[in-house]
Amino acid sequence: MSGHDARLIHDLARAILTEPQPIRVWPLLMERLTADLPGDLAVLIDLDWQAGTGHALTGKPDWLHQAPLDALINTHMRAHPLLRHYARTVDRAPLTLDQLADDGWWKSEAYHVGKAAIGIDRQLALPLSSRLGQVRGVILSRSGQGYTDRDLEYAGLACSLLDTVSAHERVMSNIARLADPAEFGITPREMTVLALLNEGLTAHAVGSRLRITERTVVKHKENLYRKLRVHDRVTALNKARALGLLSSEPPCH
Incomplete structure (x- = not known):
């Protein structure tokens, strides 16, 4: 990894550790990931594949909060190559849409509806640790140029940070119920x-x-x-x- 990318990861880790408001960490991560990779948008999702339900927990830029993300997820999640892959395997390596999608995806209703609503085009998934059948992670999107090997390398390091944040979040949610x-x-x-x-x-x-x-x-x-x-x-x-x-x-x- 280049010195520049190493500094980006270092700065991202420092920002996580020094953020005084834990509730701000995930929006901060979304913002930094879209800047560092870079991308047009980033969404933290949580899906239950068996139930066929899912939610967009947070995202950047802010206009995503007005977009019909949950409706898109619940209607089209089973057709999405990245989501389908992570739901059916134990693979938790970052992957791009281009690596998994076939011609059927680019012609599908799911692709065209998503592109019209939020500009789905080139995508990169940063999956978090989760049980089989659950998909939790960050989906990055950008238009035009696809994601590179350098982007995948950065994403692999970022995933370790995201998993740490997720584990810290679970601990903090328990501590928050205790007295001060x-x-x-x-x-x-x-x-x-x-x-x-x-x-x-x-x-x-x-x-x-x-x-x-x-x-x-x-x-x-x-x-x-x-x-x-x-x-x-x-x-x-x-x-x-x-x-x-x-x-x-x-x-x-």
Whole structure:
């Protein structure tokens, strides 16, 4: 990969990590992908092939939010070569429409309706990890010139970032239901220690995991006990669960 493309991937990763509002990450990705590859539009889709249903979760440019994307997906998804391929295989490598489409596709109603509605022409799919029969990923489109080997190489690296974002999103959606530690004066570092204690780790093991001294872990524990108004580990964990700081059930091992 060229130095320029490597910088693009680096900048994209940094933008993801530093975005202060997680809800902004996917629109940010759509915007960056259309600029970096480049393309006319990018859409994040989620399909259930067996049920024959799907949704466009977000996209760029903004006018796509007024386009009949869900109707297009639900009516024509089974005819689309890229969607059909990912639904029927475990392949999760980026592919272009040109690699899979035959003459029947370019003459089909699905192609012409899509082209008239949102300009479907040349397309590149960046699939995310998903179970067989589910299709989740980003579809990029542009008119005229097809996607190149360089675009596919970039897309392969970008897919790793997209999968990481997707996994982070699932974790954050769970964390979002928990109480805010700041309401109890608990710092992020103390919360990390509390979560590791909840996993059953000793103070020594917590220190090794976080690369801090056991003495520092003990100090964090003392601060937690004081802030939670308890005097021992078991009571601290039980109270943290009752307050919504930890999941109501201890982690399974």
